[in-house]
Amino acid sequence: MDDDTIQRIERLIDHADVCGDIGQPVKAAIRAVPRHLFIPAVALAAADEDEPFIIDRDADPGRWWETVYSKHSIVTQLDDGKSDIRAASRQYTSSSSAPSTVAHLLELLDPDPGNRILEIGTGTGWTAALLSHLVGEQGSVTSIEVDAAVAERAAKNLAAAAVQPRLITGDGADGLPDGGPYDRVHVTCGIHTVPYAWVEQSRPSAVIVAPYCPGFGTDHALRLVVGPDGTATGRFPGFASYMMMRSQRPADLSDVDPASAREFQTRIDPRAVAHASAGADLAISALTGLRSATYRGDDFFRMWVIGGSDQWAAATWEPKREEYEAFQIGDRAVWQEAVEAYFQWVSWGEPGRDRFGMTVTAEGQRIWLDTPERVVG
Numbered sequence: 024m025d026d027d028t029i030q031r032i033e034r035l036i037d038h039a040d041v042c043g044d045i046g047q048p049v050k051a052a053i054r055a056v057p058r059h060l061f062i063p064a065v066a067l068a069a070a071d072e073d074e075p076f077i078i079d080r081d082a083d084p085g086r087w088w089e090t091v092y093s094k095h096s097i098v099t100q101l102d103d104g105k106s107d108i109r110a111a112s113r114q115y116t117s118s119s120s121a122p123s124t125v126a127h128l129l130e131l132l133d134p135d136p137g138n139r140i141l142e143i144g145t146g147t148g149w150t151a152a153l154l155s156h157l158v159g160e161q162g163s164v165t166s167i168e169v170d171a172a173v174a175e176r177a178a179k180n181l182a183a184a185a186v187q188p189r190l191i192t193g194d195g196a197d198g199l200p201d202g203g204p205y206d207r208v209h210v211t212c213g214i215h216t217v218p219y220a221w222v223e224q225s226r227p228s229a230v231i232v233a234p235y236c237p238g239f240g241t242d243h244a245l246r247l248v249v250g251p252d253g254t255a256t257g258r259f260p261g262f263a264s265y266m267m268m269r270s271q272r273p274a275d276l277s278d279v280d281p282a283s284a285r286e287f288q289t290r291i292d293p294r295a296v297a298h299a300s301a302g303a304d305l306a307i308s309a310l311t312g313l314r315s316a317t318y319r320g321d322d323f324f325r326m327w328v329i330g331g332s333d334q335w336a337a338a339t340w341e342p343k344r345e346e347y348e349a350f351q352i353g354d355r356a357v358w359q360e361a362v363e364a365y366f367q368w369v370s371w372g373e374p375g376r377d378r379f380g381m382t383v384t385a386e387g388q389r390i391w392l393d394t395p396e397r398v399v400g
Contacts, residue, residue: 024057028057028059031059031088031091031092032053032054032057032058032092034092034093035053035058035092035093035122036050036053036054036122038093038094038122038123039053039122039123039125039126040123040126041094041123042123042127044127044130045126045127045130046130048157049126049129049130049153049157051156052129052153052154052156052157053122053126053153055156056149056152056153056156056184056186057184058091058092058119058122058149059088059091059092060180060183060184061119061147061148061149061152061177061180061184062087062091062097062099062119062147063099063108063176064079064080064081064087065077065078065079065080065108065109066078066097066098066099066108067097067098067099067101067108067109067111067115068090068093068095068096068097068098069095069096069097069098069115069118070095075098075111076111077108077109077111078090078091078097094121094122094123095121096118096119096120096121096124097118097119098115098117098118099117099118099119099146099147099173099176100115100116100117100118100170100172100173101113101114101115101116102114102116103116103170103269104116104170104172104173115266116170116266117146117147117170117173117266118146118147118266119146119147119149120146120150120211120265124263124264124265125149125150125153127244127261127263128209128211128232128234128244128263129150129153129154129157129209131230131232131244131246131260131261132207132209132230132232133230134154134157134158134162134206134207135158135206136157136158136159136161136162137158137159137161137162138157138158138162138206138207139158139162139163139165139202139203139204139205139206139207140154140158140162140163140164140165140205140206140207140208140209141165141167141198141199141202141203141205141207141208141209141221141224141225142154142164142165142166142167142188142208142209142210142211143167143195143196143198143208143209143210143211143212143221143233143268144166144167144168144169144195144210144211144212144268145166145167145168145173145174145177145190145211146168146173146177146211147176147177147180148166148176148177148178148180148181148184148186149180150209150211151164151166151177151181151186151188151190152180152181152184152186152188154166154188154209155186155187155188156186163188163189163202164188164189165188165189165191165199165202165205166188166189166190166191167191167192167193167194167195167198167199168190168191168192168193168195169192169193169194169195169268169269169270170192170269171192174190174192177190178190189202194269194270195210195212195268196218196220196268196270196271197218197220198218198220198221198223198224199224200220200224202224203224203225203226204224204225204226204229205224205225205226205229206225206226206228206229206230207229207230207231207232208221208225208229208230208231208232208233209232210231210232210233210234211234211265212234212265212266212267212268212269213234213235213236213242213264213265213266213267213268213271214233214234214235214236214267214268214271215235215236215237215238215267215271216271216388217231217233217245217247217255217381217383217388219383219384219385222247222249222253222254222255222383223253223385225249225255226249227249227250227251228248228249229248229249230246230247230248230249231245231246231247231248231249231255231257232244232245232246232247233245233247234263234264234265235259235263235381236264236265236267237304237305237308237309237312237314238273238308238313238314238315238329239304239307239308239311239313239314239315239361240297240299240301240303240304240307240308240315241262241264241301241304241376242262242263242264242265243259243261243262243263243301243305243376244259244260244261244262244263245257245258245259245263245381246258246259246260247381247383253384253385254382254383254384255382255383256380256381256382256383256395257380257381258377258379258380258381259301259305259376259377259379259380259381260377261376262301273314273329274331274332275332276329276332276335283352284350284351284352285350285351285352286348286349286350287349287350287351288346288347288348288349289338289346289347289349289358289362290345290346290347291338291347291362292340292347293324293325293326293338293339293340293347294324294326294340295365296326296361296362296365297315297317297324297326299365299368299373300373300375300376301375301376302368302373302374302375302376302378302379303365303368303373305376305379305390306364306365306367306368306371306374306379306392306399306400307361307364307365307368308400309379309390309399309400310364310367310399310400311330311357311360311361311364311400312330312400313328313329313330313357313360313361313364314328314329314330315327315328315329315361316329322341322342323339323340323341324339324340325337325338325339325340326338326339328357328358328360328361329357330353330355330357330360331353331355333352333353334352334353334354334355334357335351335352335353335357336349336350336351336352336356336357336358337349337350338358371392374392374393378392378393379391379392379399380392380395382395
C-alpha cells in the first residue's frame with residue numbers, strides 16, 4: 024500500500040471517528056480493508072450539505088479518490104438497477120454507507136475474534152470485509168444480499184481484497200439457519216420490523232445491531248441482546264438511517280383524486296411535531312404506526328402524516344397565521360392521531376430516545392419506556 028493511500032485511510036478514520044468513540048479494533052479493520060477496493064469507477068456521492076455529484080475515476084481521478092476517502096456515503100445503484108447511476112435524482116437502492124455510520128454500528132456490534140457473524144445486506148462488500156477482519160481466521164462471516172447483480176459485484180470486490188466470507192443471494196429477512204447459531208447479526212438496511220428468524224438463529228448473548236427506521240421523523244440505531252428464553256431486548260443508542268430492506272419498503276402514495284381531500288384547520292404548528300426530539304419520533308411511531316415526511320419552502324413548512332397509500336394528511340405552517348391549513352385523504356384522522364401521540368409523549372415528560380427500548384419475541388416486537396414492563400406500542 025503506497026503512502027498516499029495510507030494517508031487517505033487515516034483521513035477516512037478521522038471522518039469515521041468524528042465523535043471520538045471508535046475503538047482500535049474497528050480502526051485496524053479500516054486500515055486493513057481499503058475502501059477504494061469496493062467503490063465502482065463511476066458512482067454518486069451523497070453529500071448531506073450539498074447536491075449529490077457523480078465521481079468518475081477515469082474522467083477525474085483526483086476527485087474520485089478524494090471522495091472515496093471522505094465522509095460521504097457513495098451510492099452505487101439506483102431504482103434496483105433500473106436507472107443509470109448518472110440519473111442522480113432517482114431512488115437510491117444500494118451504497119457504501121458513510122464511514123462514520125459504518126464505524127458506529129460496528130462499534131455497537133462489538134464482534135470478538137472467532138465470532139460467527141450473519142450480515143444482512145452485502146452491498147459493496149466493504150462491511151463484510153471489515154467484519155471478516157474483526158473476527159479473524161477462526162471466525163466466520165455469512166453475508167446475504169437480495170439483489171443478484173449487487174451480490175455479483177460484491178463477490179468481485181471481496182476477491183480483489185483477498186477476503187472470503189460466505190456469500191448468499193436471497194432475502195436476508197429469512198436469515199440462514201445452517202450458518203448458525205450466530206454470535207452477532209449485523210444489518211445494513213433499514214427495518215421497521217425485526218424478523219424473528221434473526222433472534223431464533225442466534226445463540227443466547229448474541230448481539231443484533233440494525234438501523235430501525237419506522238418512518239416517522241428520525242431513524243435510530245437499535246442494539247438487541249438475545250436472551251436464553253428466545254427473546255431479544257435492547258435500546259436505541261443513537262442515529263442510523265439506511266435504505267429500507269426491500270421486503271419492508273413502504274407502499275408509495277397512490278394517485279388520489281384531489282376532489283376527495285377534506286380540508287380543515289389546525290391550531291397545532293406542524294413544526295412542533297416535526298422538530299420534536301428523537302424520543303417523540305419513537306413514541307409517535309410506536310403509538311400510531313404512522314409515517315411522516317416534511318418539506319421546507321422559502322416561506323412555508325409542510326408536514327405529511329401517512330397511514331397508508333390512501334390514508335394521509337398534510338398541514339402547512341405559514342407566517343402570521345393563528346390556524347394552519349390542512350387536508351386529509353381517506354377516512355382515518357391521521358393528523359389528529361399524530362398530534363394526540365405527540366401530546367402523550369409530552370405528558371410523559373418528553374423522554375429522550377435513550378429511555379426507550381424494544382423487546383422482540385416470536386409473537387412480535389414491543390416498544391417500551393424505561394423498562395420492558397412499560398409497553399407503549
